[in-house]
Amino acid sequence: MSIWDSLTSCFWFSPENQRNTFASILAGVLFFTGWWFLIDAISVHPEQTRVIHILLGIMGTISLVMVNSVTQAQISGDVTFNGGCLEARGARIWIFVGFLLGFAAIIAAVWAMIADFSNEKVSSWPGISVLLQNVFIFLGSIIFKFGRTEESY
Template sequence: MAACLENVQIASCLWFEGGDKRNALASMVAGTLFFLGWWFMIDAHTKYPDDTSNGYLICGICGTLSLLMVNSVTNSQIRGDAYDGGCLGARGARGWLFIGFVMGFAAVIGSCWIMFADYIYNNDARHLWPGYALFLQNLFIIIGSVTYKFGRSEDNWS
């Protein structure tokens, strides 16, 4: 059975070979995921205004701040190659990245908690879409953040 898979060849796509195209694709995918996340929450908040609380938007705001924090630090700053300035140097950049990821994952966990506590287990909730939208918003924001952080090639910047 495994012998039949040895002859399979995947065609090389010339579009991905250049670093500029990879950066463009990573930017488009990450931006689309970020847009879809906020679009889901805006849709749920406008369609069911009585079933959503304005306080639930704090999860999305924390996820957006996480996206900005994670992507404001380059990989060379994390490694300590090109970053000697600042108060803390590479250690401060690593701490900033860590806090950004913690905020992003905390937003996903918080939105999951709200989804289950207020929408799925609550029998009084008339609609489940606001809970799903809140979770999908934060999930798409963190996936977009990770896509933009690790999908880019920083070789062209040096």
């Protein structure tokens, strides 16, 4: 029995779950890479990075958690979901605020990149890394939300 045969018999690598597996792995790699960009910028240029640059990444991470904590059944108002104080309307508000935070983090990263790092005397890498971090976190959030199927196992 080869290694591939033993992996394909695993629950996570079964043919009907490969879409979920690959979407989860890709989203995790994007999230990790986004944070790695900021960690690199902080380690290479610690004098140019400020706390607000880190807070933008935290805001993007909170957006990822908010967007992916709501299922499609909760958003669509499926009859099987009848919880919470606002039910489907509350789930829609929650995911809207999550997407709003993600877009706001990207817009604020562009603003920080232009305002803080457009000077020729400083390196532009910290500004680029903050922008790349938030774009990668947002792309990871989108892939993790819409790249998987939400079936009960």
